[in-house]
Amino acid sequence: MAAVVVVLTAALGAATNIGTGMLPAWRWAHSPAVIWSVVATSVLLLMLLAVIQQRMAGTDNPPGLGATVRHIFVPRRAGATRPAIASLRPPQVTDRDIRGRDRLVDQMTALYSWRGRHRPRVNILHGMGGAGKTTVAQLVAGRLTRAGVRVWWVSAATATQLDTGMRQLAAELGASAADIEHAWSDTGSGPDLVWGMLDQLPQRWLLVIDNADDTRLLTPPDEPVTAGRGWLRPVPHRRGLLLLTTRDGDPATWPAARYHDGGDRGDWYRLHPVGMLTPADSAAVLLDHAGAAAGTVEQATALAERLGGLPLALGIAGQTISQVRRTGVAGSPATFAGYRTALDTGDTPTSTPTPTPAAGALSEAQARRTIDRTWELSLDLLDRRGLPQARTLLRLLATFADAPIPTHLLDPATLAATALLPDLTGEHLATLLQALTGVGLVTLEQTQRSTPVTLARLHPLIRDTSRRPLHTTQRHTTYLAVSITLLLNSTTNLDADNPTTWPIWQTLAPHTTDLHSQATTHPDTSDETLIDVCGLTQKTARYLGEAGLHQSARDLFAELLPIYEQVQGVEHPEILATRHNLARWTGAAGDPAGARDLFAEVLPIYEQVLGAEHPDTLDTRNHHAYWLGKAGDPAGARDLLAELLPIYEQVQGVEHPEILATRHNLAHWIGVAGDPAGARDLFAEVLPIRERVLGAEHPDTVTTRYDLAYWIGAAGDPASARDLLAELLPIRERVLGAEHPETLNTRHNLARWIGAAGDPASARDLLAELLPIRERVQGVKHPDTLDTRNDHAYWTGKAGDPGRRPRPARRGAPHP
Template sequence: MQQRPPSEPALWPHQVGLIPPVARSFQHRALADRLHTGINGSGTAVLTGMGGVGKTQLAAEYARTAWERAAETGGLDVLVWVTASARSLIVTEYAQAGVELWRADPSDPEKAARSFLAWLTPKAGAKPCRWLIVLDDVTDPADLRGLWPPASPHGRTLVTSRRRDAALAAHGRHTVEVGLFTKDEALAYLTSSLPGPCESTDELTSLADDLGYLPLALAQAGAYIIDTGETVATYRRLLADRANALSEMAPDALPDDQERPLAAAWSLSIDRADALRPAGLARPLLQLTSLLDANGIPKEVLTSQPTLAYLAAHRTRTGPYQAPAPGQVSPEDAKRALSALHRLSLIDHNSPTAHQAVRVHQLIQRATRDNLTRHQRDQTARSAADALMAAWPAIERDAALAQMLRVNTAALANSTEGALYWPNVHKVLHRVGRSLGESGQASAARDHFQHLAQTTRQDLGEDHPDTLAARHDFAFWRGRAGEAAEAATASAELLEDRVRVLGPDHPDTLDTRHNLARWRGWAGDAVSAATVLEELLEDRVRVLGPDHPDTLGTRHDINFWRAQAGEAAGAATVLEELLDDQVRVLGADHPDTLITRNNLATWRGRAGDAAGAAAALEELLEDRVRVLGVHHPSTLTTRHNLATWRRTAGDAAGAAAALEELLEDRVRVLGPDHPDTLITRHDLAYMRGEAGDAAGAAAGLEELLEDQIRMLRPDHPDTLITRYNLAYWQGKAGDAAEAAAAFEELLDDQVRVLGADHPDTLRTRHNLASWRGKAGDPAGAAAAFEELLDDRVRVLGADHPDTLDIQRHIAYWRGKAQPGPPLPFPFQ
């Protein structure tokens, strides 16, 4: 039966369509006030945002408030609410409004809709009509072609949409981005929606954080908790268990007339994004991002070659008769696919933060992962790991990029349930650990590789090459974190296993021999380190050849440990020969070549040419800035060493100023608690003492010591060095007895941590003896030096400079004594 138009137009005020009811525990948001200001009186506003943020509820609140003020100045004469998810629905609602307000012919909906829009257009001499048109859930901007309400000084249009297309923002329309609840809004919502006072504020806050402050998720979680009678803690445990899909945590009856459970909230958006050009790429790209960091993914990862290969292999069909486009996927295709996802509010692709180009809500990620089979998820995870490796620069010039790559690797490892460990350990897990260590976070690198070693041992077996490789890196970074003796022990145990599993000449076995020597040296046995490396050099030349980078590295370390053992004469000459070979084989800009230049400058300085060392480091600094970047940790280290040798060359004021500037940069780039930052603070305090302010030096070192104990641990070598120098400057400030007591306490810890024969332990005994004499016990000082002499002869030999120095002190303390010099940090 055909509908007939009413005999008379409807009287004002008149409403067409139903405003959605107020959601349970509805929260007024500050955004609503902005909305009222933005289209007060006239104009068009477009509410955009991801599904579930509450766009419809905001629009409904606005419409309801405007309608309730219909009788007031600034109220409404006509309100039309349109469900605008398809063009046909828009036409139908417009036609209905035309029928009711203009007596349009209902038999021709298109014509009736156009007549309604014409009726809205202001006309000279006619009574003004104050109207509000709400177009809720516009799915495709093309559906509004020819159907936008006209501009009018008395009319307002409010649109809600997940789309962010430029077409929606044209013609001066006011775009309002609807985001997530704030922390306070989410807490207020949960507090008011969940019955009873039994849930703590902390638990509710944690639940809001777990759900990413998404209003739809909070509503459905609240309904589930009420329906099942579960506690918030129980629900959070279910949510944290990745074995549970989101669909399993949906309430039986959705609250607030919601149409879809959370797990399906974005399925239509994904379908539409996938249909946008380049068709079929949005879905697989979203799958890739679902395994990475929700708070920011570098664009370099999502346009890398492994990503493009993954998109080409997993391009989806966008219709029953549309096959994926043939050929490879280009970086521009990937960028356009990101734009498609952004247009549908599935991702944010306009982040102003460098290297956080793409953000994805954690629940969109969860829902996307839930739709993958185990095989698909593992395959996607390996591809994401490949993409991270492709984006990871060999030299980390950009600290912010390196940090984001590490964060994304951690997110990937956390979401993949072992995919990165089978059939073998993906190299990104080693790369992230090295990146931590190379950025100065040695303790974090140690902990990472300890976990990696434990996991590979459990999953792959004790003798699997990946398990041995993880143990190797664990031992290495354990040593770099200050546990040299433990690193040496771990390397010795690993060496036995690598010889048994891989053979004595395998390159990995040779690497372990090298590290064993290194950590024996840092544990205080420089002679043994040099001897082991000399034996290793013969095998490396035989197995790898004289020009292999590892062979050259062994030559470098032999020279270092010979010098540490007292054979410093000729160290610079040996390094000059090595440098020539490294430039020829590796190139002038290779990191190993730059390290040798750094150490060559150091040995020149130690040989008495401080000015030459400073000049060489100045040249090196220019090259490190060019090759590594101005903020790279090695560049900052070169600046530190340059300041040190400038001081030794006589420019104390210039050196102090340089370290002050460096300290600011290290705090900004590395953070105030980074070990390198703490070393710079140490040397600044050291220079204060050298400039004559012994009390100021002691005060600075005392502050530093508290931070080192907190950040590094009490037994870390840097902490022990600071205690050594603090005791020294306390003595120089006039308190010899306090200095002697501090050295006595330090000696006990050094014997326990480093061993009785470690060079630093022997130096502490030297200073303890001196300050005892200064404190009024010259006989005790002489006796202590005589005991020390026997150990110096045994450890270093009778002709070592330190041994000869002891003999002078024994003679001196039979009269008047002088304390030994302060202990500098090892050169970097």
């Protein structure tokens, strides 16, 4: 029969190729009637053969019905809907005119114009710290937002910020929670998920990746960033644009050809150096800030050249001069000439004079020295205004990470009890923050949330400059201890398992991990501070795991464990909790066998230290059974849970939510181990208890109903499975929404069981209705969409219409 199909297919191909002039045109082939007769006859014969083949294979099972049920309760997993955990809105740019960057901003925004259609869609802004790369990106983002372009802003200052931002982007693009969980596991790919969804967007979009100074965060290990397999990839169409800011302009990082206008590019990316401002633009910046009363254009130009045209230094100098003139503080420079003299003579507590840098030739080291001087002159002004604690506060802020700092961390009562800022009041703290803002050393902004949060930002160069004196003194550990205490107090009642706290944790996590790194690498850190920072880090790692950053959670627990053991001892309850969490997130990151082994190692220690019936010991047994099953031993998981359940019920009570989750998992593994009827019966026992304890529409209850339907069908009663899912579907539509992925899964499986119950035509029709929704919501190449397409083809054939089977999905097809 296969040979017949080949012959008919060849005849059909020859006829169609003749009609398009792709084969030598024999005389008889010029007759349309002959051509179409061949086509029609071939198609009819192929359809007949397909029907015969389907009848011959009619004993096959419906697709998907033999698959294991998806729903399993991971012990102690949050069941609430996850809120947005990162803001992707671009930071607001100052209203003041930005000098000297118009041409670069115009180049970026013109990429959506006709003349920009052939330009690379990935653009890298590179330059030293303080040059204004982020400001250019903000201007581009603002202009394109006003033009109707969808804009997202992700910080790559730390791995945690990059991961969190990209997960949030995936969610905003419509990825389901399950897809995101898989993409951020060891077996998935976050970049593949995000870029696949970006490629499908029909509207124009801009993605800004800011502060990507460590380009290794953008790419898989041991791959160059320009390999295009990480977060930085070619944009294959004119609808999208990616803008990246980085200090790294090394040709080794960006192997490139040269544009005629001096810009660098590869095949799909272009480099744009962001250098120093010209003397004229630099002088204009100083005049914008300080006003004409501070001196002439020539004097402003001389000071600008003295500062090397570095935008950050120009802004600080101009704002400081403005503050001096506004407050009338004696002894501080109030003019451009006076400020230049102070720089030339080294008239600051820590600076010495150095030669004026050549225009446009400022090195990174010269930039740091320039910022050092302007920083000291600004703090000298605040000293003379009676605010000497501003210097201490700035250094304290500099111990935090290169990320926005929530000002609610700076609890006045906690700070007042320290030797750094004794007797500090809330009013005086506000005065100090405003003073630092006034001289350009700190930026304050409010988040766009329902409950606004004030954030303090330090430019990375100011942060590094402020940290440097601490490393040369014994006071570094004092500052670290105060910062850790502030974070500990702020997180005392912040439950990392509660999704409503995740937006707060998202702002705190970069700081906790950075302080952990500083404290554990400093030789003089006390054991008390180490214990505090380890406890703080453990809570942060739990948040990362609960929020879906499983690999980050696993790695942070692995880094934490040996340090915690060193200061607490290997059998301390906090050490056991750390080992438990390391095992848990090892499994969630895609290594179930590793999780199984880690739980098997820690379980006897739990039993020895806490006792066999301690709730934490029982919870560890529960997790061990779970990962045993996930590692491929469902019978072993079933047996362990069957042993655990009566002990668990005796300790916790038969209707405790953990007990119900354990019974649910036991039912699951009974079914997977080969007893669908046993799974069905146990799910039937659990369901009414969950309805009474949790409510009929609680997510866990609805999941138990869904799984009960599955095992009823798997046990041989597809009609009852169909009926249960038909009752469940309107509940999921009402609770989750008609287009939620779990609702779509329910519709899909309802169609499957309808078909298995003997109505393939209805199954076909339901899947035909579902398929375009899947394509729109999840994308044409999403696995669930392909599953629906394949099942539609299957039930179309079962309904007796093989000729109407849809064409298979094309993987990797180009998008318009």
